[in-house]
Amino acid sequence: MKKSHRLLGLFSNFEEATKAIYDIRADKVSGVSVKDVTLISPIEHPEVEEALGDRGVHVQFFTLFGGLFGLIGSWVWISAAQATFLVQPQGGKPVVTLVTNFVLNYEMMILGGVLFTLIGLLVGARLPSRPGTLYSEKISLDQIGILLEVNEPNLAPLKSLFHQHNVVEIREEIIR
Amino acid sequence: MKDIAIHSQENDIREDLPWKQINTDILRSLDNPRRGYWYSIIVCLVLLAIGFTAEVIQYRTGMGMSKNHPHMWNLYIATFIFWIGMSHSGTLLSAILHIVHADWRKPIYRFAEAMTTFSLMTALLFPVIHLGRLWNFYWVVPYIPSRGTWPNFRSPLSWDGFAIMTYLTSSALFLYIGMLPDLAIARDNTTGWRKQLYSTLSLGWCGNDRQWRVFRKAYMLMAIFLIPLAVSVHSIVSSDFAMSINPGWHVTTFPPYFVAGALYSGCAAIITLFILLRYYFRWEEYMTLPILEKICKLTFAIAMMWTYLNLVEFASVWYGHDVYGKEVLWGKMTGAYAPAFWSMMFFGSVLPFALAFRTLRRHIPTMMAVSILLNVGMWLERWMIVSPTLSQSFYPWSWDVMWPTLTSWAIVLGSFGWFGLLFLVFVKIFPSVSMYEVKEMVYHRKLATEKAAAHVGGGAPAYGAHTKKEDAV
Amino acid sequence: MSSLQNLIDNWSQYRKGIEQGGFHHYEHRWGMAIDLNACIGCNACSTACYAENNLAVVGPERFAQGHFMHWLRVERYWDQPDKEFPEQGASFLPMMCQQCGAAPCEPVCPVVATYHTPDGLNAQVYNRCIGSRYCNNNCPYRVRYFNFWSYYETSWPEPLNMQLNPDLTVRDKGVMEKCTFCVQRIRTAKDKAKMENRKVKDGEFTTACAQACPTNAIHFGDLMDPESQVTKLWATHQVSRVDEQGRPRHEQDKQNPELRGYRVLEELNTDPSVMYLERVRETLA
Numbered sequence: 061m062k063k064s065h066r067l068l069g070l071f072s073n074f075e076e077a078t079k080a081i082y083d084i085r086a087d088k089v090s091g092v093s094v095k096d097v098t099l100i101s102p103i104e105h106p107e108v109e110e111a112l113g114d115r116g117v118h119v120q121f122f123t124l125f126g127g128l129f130g131l132i133g134s135w136v137w138i139s140a141a142q143a144t145f146l147v148q149p150q151g152g153k154p155v156v157t158l159v160t161n162f163v164l165n166y167e168m169m170i171l172g173g174v175l176f177t178l179i180g181l182l183v184g185a186r187l188p189s190r191p192g193t194l195y196s197e198k199i200s201l202d203q204i205g206i207l208l209e210v211n212e213p214n215l216a217p218l219k220s221l222f223h224q225h226n227v228v229e230i231r232e233e234i235i236r
Numbered sequence: 237m238k239d240i241a242i243h244s245q246e247n248d249i250r251e252d253l254p255w256k257q258i259n260t261d262i263l264r265s266l267d268n269p270r271r272g273y274w275y276s277i278i279v280c281l282v283l284l285a286i287g288f289t290a291e292v293i294q295y296r297t298g299m300g301m302s303k304n305h306p307h308m309w310n311l312y313i314a315t316f317i318f319w320i321g322m323s324h325s326g327t328l329l330s331a332i333l334h335i336v337h338a339d340w341r342k343p344i345y346r347f348a349e350a351m352t353t354f355s356l357m358t359a360l361l362f363p364v365i366h367l368g369r370l371w372n373f374y375w376v377v378p379y380i381p382s383r384g385t386w387p388n389f390r391s392p393l394s395w396d397g398f399a400i401m402t403y404l405t406s407s408a409l410f411l412y413i414g415m416l417p418d419l420a421i422a423r424d425n426t427t428g429w430r431k432q433l434y435s436t437l438s439l440g441w442c443g444n445d446r447q448w449r450v451f452r453k454a455y456m457l458m459a460i461f462l463i464p465l466a467v468s469v470h471s472i473v474s475s476d477f478a479m480s481i482n483p484g485w486h487v488t489t490f491p492p493y494f495v496a497g498a499l500y501s502g503c504a505a506i507i508t509l510f511i512l513l514r515y516y517f518r519w520e521e522y523m524t525l526p527i528l529e530k531i532c533k534l535t536f537a538i539a540m541m542w543t544y545l546n547l548v549e550f551a552s553v554w555y556g557h558d559v560y561g562k563e564v565l566w567g568k569m570t571g572a573y574a575p576a577f578w579s580m581m582f583f584g585s586v587l588p589f590a591l592a593f594r595t596l597r598r599h600i601p602t603m604m605a606v607s608i609l610l611n612v613g614m615w616l617e618r619w620m621i622v623s624p625t626l627s628q629s630f631y632p633w634s635w636d637v638m639w640p641t642l643t644s645w646a647i648v649l650g651s652f653g654w655f656g657l658l659f660l661v662f663v664k665i666f667p668s669v670s671m672y673e674v675k676e677m678v679y680h681r682k683l684a685t686e687k688a689a690a691h692v693g694g695g696a697p698a699y700g701a702h703t704k705k706e707d708a709v
Numbered sequence: 710m711s712s713l714q715n716l717i718d719n720w721s722q723y724r725k726g727i728e729q730g731g732f733h734h735y736e737h738r739w740g741m742a743i744d745l746n747a748c749i750g751c752n753a754c755s756t757a758c759y760a761e762n763n764l765a766v767v768g769p770e771r772f773a774q775g776h777f778m779h780w781l782r783v784e785r786y787w788d789q790p791d792k793e794f795p796e797q798g799a800s801f802l803p804m805m806c807q808q809c810g811a812a813p814c815e816p817v818c819p820v821v822a823t824y825h826t827p828d829g830l831n832a833q834v835y836n837r838c839i840g841s842r843y844c845n846n847n848c849p850y851r852v853r854y855f856n857f858w859s860y861y862e863t864s865w866p867e868p869l870n871m872q873l874n875p876d877l878t879v880r881d882k883g884v885m886e887k888c889t890f891c892v893q894r895i896r897t898a899k900d901k902a903k904m905e906n907r908k909v910k911d912g913e914f915t916t917a918c919a920q921a922c923p924t925n926a927i928h929f930g931d932l933m934d935p936e937s938q939v940t941k942l943w944a945t946h947q948v949s950r951v952d953e954q955g956r957p958r959h960e961q962d963k964q965n966p967e968l969r970g971y972r973v974l975e976e977l978n979t980d981p982s983v984m985y986l987e988r989v990r991e992t993l994a
Contacts, residue, residue, distance in 0.1 A: 297858065297859075297882075298856070298857050298858040298859060298882040298883070299840065299855070299857050299882070299883065300771070300774070300776050300857030300858045303842070303855070303857065304774055304775030304776055304857070305775045305776065305777065305845070305851070305854065305855065306775070306845070306846075306851050307775070308842035308845050308846050308855060309842065309846060363841075366841070366842075367839050367840045367841055367883070368838070368839065368840015368841075368842065368855065368856070368882065368883030368884060368885075369838065369839045369840045369882075369883035369884065370839070370840075370883075372820075372839045373839060375819075375820045375837070375839055376819045376820060376839070384712075385820075385821070385837070386821070387819055387820055387821070388816070388818055388819055388820060388821045390816040390817075391816060391817050391818055391819045391843070392817065392843075393817070393819035393841055393843055394819045397819070476843075479817070480813070480817065480843075480846060480847045481813050481847060481849060481977060482846065482847070626846065629849070629851065630849040630850075630974060630977070631849060631850055631851045631974075633782075633784045633804070633851070634851035636775055638775065
């Protein structure tokens with residue numbers, strides 16, 4: 061259900077912004093649920109994000125997959141490569157040496173984990189993206205923003221809620 | 237209130253630092269450079285040119301310019317290990333201290349991470365330079381060969397390649413990802429080509445809660461991976477020696493010994509760069525003396541760790557009646573390389589005691605000199621691992637003392653120029669102090685102080701955190 | 710993928726190291742027995758090796774710097790401290806690549822430029838070598854030689870280049886080389902025997918050093934051939950390569966003074982293919 065307006069309220073006091081979200085959570089404004097709230101902030105705010113509720117992160121599954129892929133994939137690859145040699149630089153050791161292959165498997169597990177974490181970050185955070193028209197440069201300075209998409213009737217109550225909590229600036233745009 | 241006032245003199249950072257000032261101060265470093273910067277660049281280019289010339293001569297005439305039989309490895313491998321070692325401190329600060337939530341790392345870990353990435357890039361020069369036929373160096377890379385000529389995965393040199401490439405990739409990615417919020421700040425506060433650059437690099441970061449959530453988790457996961465990686469990388473580099481049969485090299489303490497030495501030389505380099513950046517960019521607010529003290533204490537602890545591992549290696553040789561090992565050790569202590577050996581012992585084990593005294597720790601010129609000398613000691617240590625064993629190995633016929641040639645020294649100098657160049661370019665293009673983390677540090681410390689004051693004073697907590705933000709938008 | 714299939718098919722073979730008898734059985738195992746009591750230190754063997762294998766004569770300055778290329782070097786040892794003349798009482802040891810069964814130089818090469826042949830030789834592939842020089846660092850005998858310079862530019866000025874042996878290459882700078890037990894002669898003899906549908910006979914060919922030695926101190930042959938001279942010498946002096954289970958061993962019966970066979974630095978478990986005949990004495994140096 062597409063909403064008609066997008067509203068960004070900029071706060072300079074983080075406690076007030078938190079209170080505003082708790083108010084939305086408590087359904088002080090009808091038709092606006094806390095799930096629609098996006099918080100934009102200059103630093104990471106675990107305590108403010110608590111107000112938003114648990115939204116779940118899935119990066120760790122990427123990491124797990126990447127690590128296992130690196131570990132098992134590298135073992136198969138390296139052992140097969142060692143087995144293809146017609147002549148062997150053995151030095152008295154077996155052809156497929158588990159001890160030495162383990163070193164490389166460990167490294168590849170870490171590489172796989174790191175690369176897949178990067179992919180997980182890009183996918184999960186939906187990067188690269190454009191900041192959006194409602195982004196204010198003040199956010200990278202020291203203000204925190206609450207971004208919501210709402211319908212016309214909920215616009216005014218929401219704005220008054222923001223003003224109750226000492227909003228510094230409100231920006232809005234109409235979603236086409 | 238008086239207690240809090242005294243406490244704040246010793247704070248790692250001023251708790252009422254306005255965020256606007258943090259942005260301005262750090263972004264100031266990205267401005268067009270002044271004369272001193274250009275002089276530094278010229279010095280680095282000169283060193284690099286010396287190294288490059290020497291390398292061209294060596295390439296054209298042969299490795300005889302710097303090696304002989306039995307000294308088949310000499311300064312290049314020693315310097316290689318030195319640079320890999322220096323790279324460990326960034327991981328220590330970024331990753332290990334991040335996991336234990338030591339927030340005093342926040343103003344300084346960015347340049348340490350950069351130092352890690354660039355020392356790895358410098359170190360990577362050497363496995364190529366020391367090869368007799370360096371134009372074929374790519375045979376060590378396991379591209380899928382059409383004739384089945386894979387590299388030898390049993391060889392520690394092959395492990396080196398994998399490990400260092402993994403470490404370089406991971407460190408560079410860690411550095412970049414950690415910089416995303418800062419690049420967004422830079423994007424918002426610059427114009428022209430810089431704005432274009434930072435817009436591209438920041439991937440459109442806007443700081444919404446989804447991004448922060450995923451970022452926090454991904455960063456922590458990468459930090460968790462980076463720590464065993466750092467330990468394993470330098471262990472693998474040590475296995476170039478430990479996996480060989482030579483006396484003096486085939487020592488089981490080499491992996492932890494090398495890792496300790498790496499942390500040591502990295503921390504010393506952090507002190508050096510800390511002082512340089514603090515002076516050059518006038519970042520006394522961020523790179524404060526209490527943080528310097530903490531780094532010095534950490535360096536001291538690691539120095540003692542390294543000293544112990546060094547001495548225990550000697551003890552195990554003495555204990556084991558390993559004839560060959562004893563000969564090599566005796567040769568190190570009393571033979572041709574003895575001056576270098578004892579200098580190493582002095583710089584590595586005695587000099588760090590300067591870090592144990594508070595007055596010395598707070599005296600910047602002393603710390604500058606001490607940190608450089610500690611790194612000299614660590615470089616000597618690497619050299620003393622490579623050369624004495626090669627000069628006095630199992631076979632007496634091949635015993636020979638060789639001193640490094642002019643070519644070797646020139647190329648080693650060139651590597652310092654290369655590193656300097658990379659680092660100087662970095663500090664002008666990327667913010668070398670993490671703005672968002674410093675904001676976090678200030679914010680959380682302020683909250684903590686207020687909570688403590690509320691506990692003690694029993695009054696309403698004074699906000700005032702962002703009172704200055706009411707002014708012009 | 711065929712290499713994966715290969716791996717699965719031969720898994721048990723590929724897991725065998727030298728303690729389990731190795732992963733292939735030797736058809737030949739070339740070895741030497743060098744009688745140090747017969748050696749007079751004349752260096753004919755070394756000279757023959759230079760001629761046979763296109764070794765570069767580097768000149769006295771480069772030799773002093775440690776840039777020599779003698780694959781076979783005759784070492785001199787003195788065990789009597791107070792002598793009237795410095796040359797008195799020298800013992801000679803011709804040292805060349807020991808073609809170790811468990812060669813420490815093999816696993817450390819990053820590009821597989823050195824490998825173990827089914828002949829029991831340690832082979833060096835000049836084309837593959839990128840010159841990392843780890844192999845010499847790991848060789849306990851230090852018998853590998855690195856081309857530190859482009860010796861071919863100065864070692865054989867016209868018309869000396871006409872003397873070069875066409876059966877093998879001249880090496881450029883940056884590659885490692887070492888004694889190959891005159892592998893070009895071995896290959897020629899094996900090819901000839903194969904064409905004539907017979908086995909290689911003991912004494913049919915030999916290495917350049919053994920051929921040149923005036924006192925017949927160097928014996929070369931096939932250790933897998935029970936009738937060859939080297940096998941008999943090894944057996945006589947109770948130096949055996951492998952025990953009953955096919956695992957390498959190294960021991961010397963020191964009680965019987967007639968038993969003079971030993972292998973250099975055996976305790977490092979390199980399983981060398983060269984046995985020296987000399988009574989190993991414990992003297993205070």
